[in-house]
Amino acid sequence: MQVTVKLFAFFRDGRFKEEGREYPAGTVVGDVVDELGIGRDEVGVVMINSLQRSLESPIGDGDVVAIFPVIGGG
Amino acid sequence: MNRLGDFLRQRAASGTIALADAREAAATFRRPLPEIEEQALHLNIMPLRYLRNGLRCQEQLSLVQARVGIIGCGGLGGTVAALLARLGIGRLRLVDPDCFEEHNLNRQRFATIDSLGRPKTESARRAISSINPAVVVEAVVRPFTEADIEAVDIVVDGLDDAGKRLELAAHCTNLDRPLVHGAVRDWHGQTGVATARNRLIATLYPNVREDSASKPPVNVLAPTVTVIAAIQAAETCKLILGVDSPLGRNWMLCDLLEDVFEHIPA
Structure with a gap:
């Protein structure tokens, strides 16, 4: 299935801002994170089609997945 | 309070009061400087340092409080x-x-x-x-x-x-x-x-x-x-x-x- 993945802040470094990618049926957001080489503990907000979801949420054909990093410094 | 109010009104030029005058009021009336400036704002007198905030005295008073x-x-x-x-x-x-x-x-x-x-x-x-x-x-x-x-x-x-x-x-x-x-x-x-x-x-x-x-x-x-x-x-x-x-x-x-x-x- 075809999924649009959007990355934010330093997750873009060495990757991309937005890209169409192919994933098999049954893929969850955490699988996308793993495939991109992002540590799951580095992930903050994730959204599917602008609604907040979790790493365990399944994604479907045509979905837009947005992945934001944890930003914690002060 | 009336004497303080009179003092502040007398020193206020164009609706503002300078720090030196507020400090003189604090010393004369034995009140802390923040209280003097708060009182000035109650009288619609803006401490000069806040002039360029561009706020009304009532708004500046909200910040001060x-x-x-x-x-x-x-x-x-x-x-x-x-x-x-x-x-x-x-x-x-x-x-x-x-x-x-x-x-x-x-x-x-x-x-x-x-x-x-x-x-x-x-x-x-x-x-x-x-x-x-x-x-x-x-x-x-x-x-x-x-x-x-x-x-x-x-x-x-x-x-x-x-x-x-x-x-x-x-x-x-x-x-x-x-x-x-x-x-x-x-x-x-x-x-x-x-x-x-x-x-x-x-x-x-x-x-x-x-x-x-x-x-x-x-x-x-x-x-x-x-x-x-x-x-x-x-x-x-x-x-x-x-x-x-x-x-x-x-x-x-x-x-x-x-x-x-x-x-x-x-």
């Missing part, structure tokens, strides 16, 4: 404290257990060669007294407690640890205090106003618990800190003045590499 707690007084917290002092927030409670270290010098407002090894909040209090002597600053050198939140109207998040942020947000929710959040890393920052309704901090840190182990310190650039702290100070001011803000409904991500600010629904 406000109590803001700044939890964490390093990068974000220190810069927010300096900005709120210039705006004229009357009471600042600064809470931080730490002393300045050399690696703070790249970004922390009150970190100087002379302040190394000294408590951050004490250094901030001293510096603020020369920015605005009419601000009452409480410098608290210990980790925050619920009592710190109870003592103020609005809380500013200057922490650098997600678990502690959740703990702070829990206190703010319990006591119904808005929490003006900010966080930074490298060229990126985020900010928003957390309330009991939007549960913003839990949204931003979904995989963290209050007792989660602290992460190693992250890299932060001074411009990122300054931008996010400036937005936190503006949001604090708007909360006090009752000005509606998009950051009451959204959080904002700031990318200084791309010069992009994005609102994301809270």
